[in-house]
Amino acid sequence: MLSLITYLSKEELLLHLQYYYYDIFIAAVFIFVATYFLSKAWRRISSTERAHIPGRLGLPFLGETISFLSATNSTKGCYDFVRLRRLRHGKWFKTRIFGKTHVFVPSIEGAKTIFSNDFAQFNKGYVKSMADAVGEKSLLCVPHESHKRIRRLLSDPFSMNSLSDFVQKFDKMLCQRLKKLEEERKSFVVLDFCMKMTFDAMCNMLMSITDDSLLRKIEKDCTDVSNAMLSFPFMIPGTRYYRGIKAREHVMETFREMIARRRSGTEAPEDFLQSMLEKESLPPGEKLDDSELLDNLLTMIIAGQTTTAAAMMWSVKFLDENREAQDRLREEQMSIARNKPVGASLTPEDISKMSYGSKVVKETLRMSNVLLWFPRVARGYAIRKGWHVNIDATCIHYDPDLYPQPLQFNPSRFDEMQKPYSFIPFGAGPRTCLGINMAKVTMLVFLHRLTSEYKWTVDDLDGSLEKKAHIPRLRSGCPITLRPL
């Protein structure tokens, strides 16, 4: 045919086209229809194939629950359960835990499909204990429409522009506490220190709470609520669920009293709560009602404290093991410090100059995987309806094709742009972490003060992980001793 065309003159070719016009048209329609049906059939075949994801479902309900619990209960951490199955079955695998089928999704393509179809094809599984603990109006539990509205109303105080006040207050508090620890010259546990710091800073930013005994009381209650989020919802005294529900009642009471004092005009400090209460005269769509406000205050404290504190702890550990990165970070931070008056607090402009510091934060988050995977439930897609899909952020962050030598702590790898969905410590899509900017600035301020003013020695090098924790944390909490530079 091709050779025939080359021998035909232009006029002859046009003549043939006119002559065979009808046949060509029919052939084109036929090719189009055939391609459409073939591609549809292929998609059906490949989706059935994906339904045959390797893995063991084991006994009905029980499945592999015992192995999961024993990994959670070991110092290797619950991700060891995933690691072992991946060795046995390959990257994609399915398993059954507590009666539910879970598929672990290890690829950026899978992450993209789920994140960009969040709420439509996938949703967070409804967990009764979670809704009972943090409240039904929490961002973690509400349906799509409410989620969009609540998130829009909560977001502004967490934007980079609004965090200037938070940066200064956090920096001041941190400097005082580090100075005290340095003067005492005693070993202290970084994790405990960071848990307290992040909690106090968050309560200050949200509700201007500074009284230490009140802070410790709320912290104890929030820890109980957090522990109840993934427990069996039986109201039996002595259980984690029971303690969590009781603790929730106490916290809610404290928050309600605070709101009442603001409404009566006895108190009006400038903070997150006040900015929300000032919207009271607005129409219903433009403000949060009391239960939405209360549930989300609790949610933000719980979602922000343990995650940020664990990431801060890992940054100390990783920098201790990688002196070159520590020295380079110290150089950058000291040059920022030298350009500021003595005793001045950090500002968002200083933060924006921390280019290597930001890469240290990213590399810490990549390697520590504070949230190991992000769970969703399929609403009927290639994966069967009702199955749980877990976007395996840990597997993606350790994929050697995306991150060469993934076990090496190398902040400079972030000199290059990342592929979409390959760096997801804060998730992606409509449920991206609300506190992403807050977490980043908290870590940067911490790293600035730690490296530009101190050196430290780690007093316990044991790398084993805390048992029964869903967030990977060192069992030792990383004790260190500070020395001034």
Ligand code: HEM
């Ligand atoms: C290093 C620290 C942090 C990490 C690694 C982290 C990680 C994440 C991730 C991965 C998600 C999405 C989970 C999913 O898609 O299933 C999330 C959601 C969330 N985070 Fe964070 N987070 C951190 C700090 C914070 C802080 C400081 C806050 C304080 C406001 C916060 C508040 C939230 C909230 C409210 C959500 C739910 C958002 C929604 O569903 O719309 N997080 N976080």
